[in-house]
Amino acid sequence: MIKSWQHSVQRLGKNINGYFGEGIDIDAVLSDCITAARARGWSVEEISAAPKPNLLAFLRPASRLSEGATGSRVAHSSRIYISAGIHGDEPAGPPAIRQLLEQDQWPADVSLWVLPCLNPTGSAVNRRENAEGIDLNRQYLQPEAEETVAHIDWLKRQPEFELCLCLHEDWEAHGFYVYELNPDGQPSLAEKIVARVAEVCPIDTSEIIEGRPAQKGIIRPSVDPRSRPQWPEAFFLLTHKTRLSYTLEAPSDFPLSVRVAALVEGVRGALEGKGRRGT
Numbered sequence: 001m002i003k004s005w006q007h008s009v010q011r012l013g014k015n016i017n018g019y020f021g022e023g024i025d026i027d028a029v030l031s032d033c034i035t036a037a038r039a040r041g042w043s044v045e046e047i048s049a050a051p052k053p054n055l056l057a058f059l060r061p062a063s064r065l066s067e068g069a070t071g072s073r074v075a076h077s078s079r080i081y082i083s084a085g086i087h088g089d090e091p092a093g094p095p096a097i098r099q100l101l102e103q104d105q106w107p108a109d110v111s112l113w114v115l116p117c118l119n120p121t122g123s124a125v126n127r128r129e130n131a132e133g134i135d136l137n138r139q140y141l142q143p144e145a146e147e148t149v150a151h152i153d154w155l156k157r158q159p160e161f162e163l164c165l166c167l168h169e170d171w172e173a174h175g176f177y178v179y180e181l182n183p184d185g186q187p188s189l190a191e192k193i194v195a196r197v198a199e200v201c202p203i204d205t206s207e208i209i210e211g212r213p214a215q216k217g218i219i220r221p222s223v224d225p226r227s228r229p230q231w232p233e234a235f236f237l238l239t240h241k242t243r244l245s246y247t248l249e250a251p252s253d254f255p256l257s258v259r260v261a262a263l264v265e266g267v268r269g270a271l272e273g274k275g276r277r278g279t
Contacts, residue, residue, distance in 0.1 A: 001152035009202070012254045019126070019171040022256040026061020026085075026123040027096045033116045036101035049150035052131070057154065058101070062111045071171050078107075078274055081161040081241070082267060083115040086137045086233060089131070092250050092259035097167070099264050107271055113158060117168040118151060118233070137165040140236035141229070147237060151233075155241060163189075163274055164237045164245040167263045170210070171252035175202035176219040176262045177209055179247040189273040190218045193246065196269030201262035204251065246270060 014020045037044055037058045047055040062077030077110050097116040097237025106112060117123055121131035130145055139148035168175070176197045180190045194203055194217045203217040212219050224237040234245050248266040250259035 004273060008208035009254060009258055010270070012255065013253065015253045016172040018143040019128075019169075019252050020036075021171075021252055022091065023126040024091040024095060024123070024256075026091075026094060026117060026120060029098055029122075031097050033058070033094070033101055036098065036104075036125045039100070040104050046149050047154045049146045052146045055118060055120070055147065055150060055154075056116055058112070058116070060112045060114075063108045071147030077109050078162045079111045079113070079159055080271070080274070081113045081158075081237070082167070083118055083165075083233065084167040084263075085123050086119050086136075086166070087168065088119050088125065088127045089171070090128075090250075090252065091123065091126065092169055092252075092256060092263055093117075093167035094123065094258070095260045096263035096267070099260060102129045103170060105268070110271065110274075113161070115151075118147060120147075122126070137232045140231035140233055141225075152236065155236070158241070158250035161237075161242045162244065163270065164234070164235075165241045165267055166234055166245070166247045167269055168247055168249050168253040169259060170249045173204050173209070173249060173251040173253070174206060175204035175217065175251050176266070177204045177214060177219060177249050178266065179219045179221065179234070179249070181223070181234060181245040182220070182243070182245075183238070184243050186244050189244075189270045190220075191216075191244065193248065193266045193269040194218060194270070196265040197248075197262045200265050201254065201258050202251065262263075 035128050043059040045057040049055055084097050094117045119130050134145045136148050143149045178190055178193050212221055225239050227231050234247050238245050250262045
């Protein structure tokens with residue numbers, strides 16, 4: 001069955017040896033995020049990364065109590081972490097966070113930690129690296145960049161998470177795909193994520209993506225973080241903060257609105273899947 005959006009969504013053909021698509025006004029996007037978060041009762045924390053711009057973190061505790069075995073009311077929530085904007089030439093992540101905050105359709109029994117942009121200086125100029133040319137998503141084993149040092153210090157003060165979602169893009173991808181890091185074999189959320197995204201965006205069905213075997217838009221690498229000299233954010237999270245992590249990759253050669261929608265639906269799919277399975 002051909003979905004209605006498939007007639008109007010076309011590749012842009014702009015990305016040759018890099019990303020050359022639409023950019024965003026990151027200051028305006030983050031201002032909108034702050035406004036939306038505060039209007040809906042979130043805590044807004046500024047993480048000092050001086051002399052770089054502060055990083056933003058939005059925190060919202062779960063608001064629902066569940067029935068215990070004896071009928072008493074007991075607190076029960078999942079702790080979920082979401083980040084975006086670590087690569088400045090992957091602009092869909094911060095607007096996706098903005099849309100999620102503005103629409104405010106989060107499950108009531110989920111506590112959330114949301115960081116909308118981990119690389120403000122790169123995002124301001126539509127460049128992968130930060131202002132010094134450092135790829136921040138390779139800094140999480142031996143951090144030197146102010147942004148990464150600040151982010152790690154902040155993470156160390158947070159609890160462990162049941163689920164972590166990192167929002168990215170891939171300028172070479174034929175469609176959306178997702179990395180799953182799930183070393184303990186927990187019930188997978190990957191199929192739920194891909195199914196939700198398929199309603200708004202093409203899925204990359206290649207058998208090999210980024211040099212790794214893939215199946216229906218899902219990559220499940222068998223990776224020992226200790227084997228890698230440079231860690232992405234997801235490796236730090238997996239080692240120190242979670243046992244279930246997904247990196248959502250929107251296809252950069254499609255319109256920005258499509259990529260934003262893909263990441264929004266991917267997050268919603270993960271939250272829905274996690275809610276059905278519980279903690």
